[in-house]
Amino acid sequence: MTRAGIVDAAATLLREQGVHAVTTRAVAAAAGVQAPAIYxxxxxxxxxxxxxxxxxxxxxxxxxxxxxxxxxxxxxxGWHAHVAFGVANPELFALLSEPGRAQRSPATAAGAEVLRGRIRRAAAAGRLRVDEERAFGMLHASGVGTVLAITGAPADARDPALADAMWDTVAAAVFTDAPASPADDLVALLTTVATVVPSLPALTAAERAMLGEWINRALHHLR
Structure with a gap:
């Protein structure tokens, strides 16, 4: 209970006053505990x-x-919700964007897995122009960059259409308008096939691994 109360008090200070307000003394006072409890x-x-x-x-x-x-x-x-969350929580978002902190955050890893799962759905539907890893990198980078660009500008100088413009630009490079056919896009087709390789019947695990490796090698060459 004490731990939860301390975290809640610190979260309120972070949200209302920024990370510099989250001092041991301030948090202890807000949570009604002694500083040694925090340490x-x-x-x-x-x-x-x-x-x-x-x-x-x-x-x-x-x-x-x-x-x-x-x-x-x-x-x-999901992308727009991510941007809205970052703009609403700029101090927290800046903290979570630090590479070292992000790499050791289970919640950040869980969020990345949600994004990867949704990208996999798009790949299975034949909607990717690029392979899944490239799609993840582009969507993640554009989301983080958009938040930092918005929150880094003075409130009265922010571009209200920036998020929509960024999504439209990145989406045009990542997604197709309709499921791919052989005449459309070889990368999209290979990416779609890659999503079903792990569950292909009548193949051994080694054969599925080899087929996946061939597809990934072809995708790498086509990038």
């Missing part, structure tokens, strides 16, 4: 900030709606 539970201020970031991010990821319907429309909705 005992979290080690130091960085440990406390990590716990706060993890809690808020985990709640956000857990609240993501299930993917259903058109896979590209689902990705668009």
């Amino acid at each position: 005992r539970l979290f080690g130091d201020k960085d440990g406390l900030v990590d716990a706060v970031a993890e809690q808020v991010m985990a709640a956000y990821v857990a609240g993501k709606p299930p993917a259903e319907g058109d896979p590209v429309a689902d990705l668009r909705t």
Whole structure:
């Protein structure tokens, strides 16, 4: 109970006043505990900030709606929700964008897996122009960059259409308008086939692995 109260108090300070307000003294006062309790539970201020970031991010990821319907429309909705979350939580987003902190965050990893799963749905529907890993990198980078561009500008100088413009630009490079056919896009077709290789019947695990390797090699050559 004490740990939860401390994290909640620190999250409120972070949200209302920014990361610089999350001091051991301020958090202890807000949570009604002594400072040694914070050191005992979290080690130091960085440990406390990590716990706060993890809690808020985990709640956000857990609240993501299930993917259903058109896979590209689902990705668009999720991408815009990600940008909106970052703009609403700029201090937290900046913390989670630090490479070291992001790499050790289970909640951030869970969010990445949600994105990968939705990209896999688009690939299985024949809607990718690029392979899944490239699609993940482009959507992730554009989402992070859009948030940082918006939050880095003065409130009265922000471009209200930036997020839509970024999505439209990246989506045009990542997705096809309709499922691919042989005459359309070899990369899209190979990417689609790659999604079903792990479950192909009548093949051994070694044969499926070899087929997956051949497809990935071809995709790498076609990039």
